[in-house]
Amino acid sequence: MFLFPLKIFSLLALFSFTFPHTSSSTAAGGDGASVCIIGSGIGGASVAHFLRxxxxxxxxxxxxxxxxxxVGGRIASVTIGGDAFEAGASILHPKNYHASNYTNFLNLTRKRPSSSEGSFSLGIWDGNGFVVKTLNLKSKWGIVNKIVSFFNGVSLFMRYGFSLVKMKGFVDETVNKFLKYYEGVETRPVFESVEEMLKWAGLFNLTGKSLKEELVDGVKLAPLLIKELVTVITRVNYGQGVNISGLAGAVSLAGSGRGVWAVEGGNWQIAAGLINSSDVELYLHEEIDSISYLGEYYELNSTKGNAYSCEVAVVATPLDESSIQFSPPVSVPVRQLQHTHATFVRGLVNPVYFGLKAVSEIPELVATIEDPRLPFTSISILKCYNETDMTYKIFSRQAMTDALLDSIFSVRKETVQINWGAYPHYKAPEKFAPFILDGKHLYYVNAFENVASTVETSAVAAENIARLILSRFFGKDSSCPSAIKRTSCSSAEALHSDT
Ligand SMILES: Cc1cc2nc3c(=O)[nH]c(=O)nc-3n(C[C@H](O)[C@H](O)[C@H](O)COP(=O)(O)OP(=O)(O)OC[C@H]3O[C@@H](n4cnc5c(N)ncnc54)[C@H](O)[C@@H]3O)c2cc1C
Known part of the structure; x- marks a missing residue:
């Protein structure tokens, strides 16, 4: 997720339309086939959009x-102190072209992410003091802000030297390879596995090594930069240190760049808009607990006892903490989710906690290095109402207790906590679940989440799943390269390989 200076959110805006739940078996309709999608996050919404x-x-x-x-899943909002903030995916990268196209298509308005997601002051806290602290001065004079920004850039350069340039080169190279997934469908194959998809773009090797190995052995970054800035970014974005895969790490670092954006009124509107515009029957409050292949079709059963029949079934949610039962069983590599506790506080941080005298000395984003004694990953300002009244977002691996919050905040008017099963626990070499779970017509969008977890990677995976369905089930895919048979758009001769 491209989110470094991240922004937080507000939970749960009610989606405006629902369809009645049915307790009877749903017959195939339209031109004789039904596609059932489990999950209304950006992955499920994008499958529907690209199928159309x-x-x-x-x-x-x-x-x-x-x-x-x-709808929206991990794109959600939370309301605190009367204002709504992003609670899950908060930042979109300037080269998130699907997200960008969706936003235009749905007539949504972009905005700069608020406060510490845009330009911000950064402090890296090691439990005793700030090992890095950029200037915190804000002025109504643009020139003053530019000088402060320049000074902050120079001081980071003095600390990390040309390693910063090398880091940017590594990120740019990875992002450029990722851009192959936006090539026209005439030249872009349909992929039957995550491995094929990564090899075609030249990204597979980055999943075989940890970010740390990649940066030390390959990019030759200074150890201090890895220990401090890189670690802080991966911790803030994925709740994990630099042992995540090189590819997840590069995606995480990309989110710390310039030009990040968000949707005015909440990013959740992208998922809602795609569903709304795709001629979909949406069943809210309907948890699917089993998927059975009954020969020619799948039967989905819900916890309310409803049954649905579909010729094609798409799982658009991580299976790692899911209780969906499959018959016959399916096999996916064991994967743990990293839990991130997002705590929102309206109040005021106590400068004494950081050994400071005034609130104004505390950076807008305080992030921590990897040390099990440190009780939080980051604290950032979402909105400053006045000098004594602000809304903050805290990320932590464990839930923040009241006692801990009271030691960090001198004033706490309102607190909201969310425990996210946030993203995969990344570990190189990554093992990938299949896109096609049963060799027939049961598909898994979140197989791609072991590459990286972002709105955009979900959309890219979902487009491929939609094309797979069209080529494998409907028997033709106008989007397959013409020289390639429809059932194997991912045939070997169409693939580039980086192995
Ligand atoms: C705190 C946080 C911050 C993040 N920040 C960013 C960011 O700034 N930028 C970015 O690009 N990405 C970010 N991400 C990652 C991004 O949110 C996810 O990668 C993306 O939203 C995943 O979308 P998805 O559709 O694949 O899954 P989800 O959004 O998880 O959608 C799955 C849906 O399926 C539903 N579901 C699950 N099981 C069932 C069932 N049995 N029956 C019916 N429904 C079911 C769930 O309720 C959910 O709505 C962040 C994630 C978190 C947690």
């Missing part, structure tokens, strides 16, 4: 099931 966009000849019935009362 890439298919002119077929108009299958699309059903989306969502266990919660709202």
């Amino acid at each position: 966009r890439h298919s002119t000849n077929h108009h299958p019935k699309i059903l989306i099931f969502e266990r919660h009362a709202i």
Whole structure:
């Protein structure tokens, strides 16, 4: 997720339309086929969108099931102190082209992420003091802000030297390879596995090594930069240190660049808008607990006892903490989710906690290095109402207790806590689940999440799943390269390889 100076959120805006739940078996409709999608996050919403966009000849019935009362999944908002903030995915990268196209298509408005997600002062806290602290001066004079920004750049350069340039080169190279996934469908194959998809773009090798190995042995970064700035970024973005894979690490570092953006009114509107515009039957508050292949079709059963029949089933949620039962069983590599506790506080941080005299001395984003004694990953200002009244977001690996919060905050008017099963626990070499779970028509979008967890990577994976369905089930895919047979758009001769 491209989110370094991250912004936080507010939870759960109610989506405006729901469809009645059915307790009977749903017959296939439209041109004779139904596609059932489990999950209304950006992955599920994007599958529906691309099924419509890439298919002119077929108009299958699309059903989306969502266990919660709202759509969006890990794109959500939280309301604190009367204001809404991003609670999950908060920042989009300037080269997130699907997210950008969605935003235009849905007539949504972009904005700069608030406060510490844009330009901000940074402090790296080691438990005893700030090992890095950039200037915190804000002025109404643009020239003054530019000088402060220049000074901060120079001081970071003095500390980390040309390693900063090398780091940027590594990130740019990775992002440029990722851009291959936006090539026209005439030249871009449909991929049957995550491994094929990564090899085609020249990204597979980056999943075989940890970020630390990649940066030390390959990029030859200064150890201090890895220990401090790089670690801080991966911790803030993925709650994990530099042992995550090189590819997840590069994605995480990319989010610390310039030009990040968000959607005015909440990023969740992207998922909602895609569902709303894709002629979908949406079932809210409908948790699917089993998927059974009954020959020619799948039967989905919900916890409420409803049953649905579909010729194609798409799982658009991580299976790692899921209780969905498959018959026959499916096999996916064991993967743990990293839990991130997001705590939102309206109040005021106590400068004494950081050994400082005044609140104004505390950087807008305080991030910590890897040390098990440190009780939080980051504290950032979301909104400053006045000098004594602000809204903050705290990320931590464990839940923040009241006692701990009271030691950090001198004033706490309102507190909201969310425990996210946030993203995979990354570990190189990564093992990937199959896109096609049963060799038939049961698909898994979040197999791609071991590459990296972002809005954009979900969208890229979802587009590929939509094309797979069109080529494998509907028997033709106008988007396959013409020289490649429809059932194997990912045939070997179409692939580039980096192995
Ligand atoms: C705190 C946090 C910050 C983040 N920041 C960023 C960021 O700044 N930028 C960025 O790009 N990415 C960010 N991410 C990552 C990003 O949010 C995710 O990668 C992305 O939203 C995943 O989308 P998805 O559709 O694959 O899964 P999800 O959003 O998890 O959607 C899955 C949906 O399926 C539903 N579901 C699950 N099981 C069932 C069932 N059995 N039946 C019915 N419904 C079910 C769930 O309720 C959920 O709505 C962040 C994530 C977190 C947690």
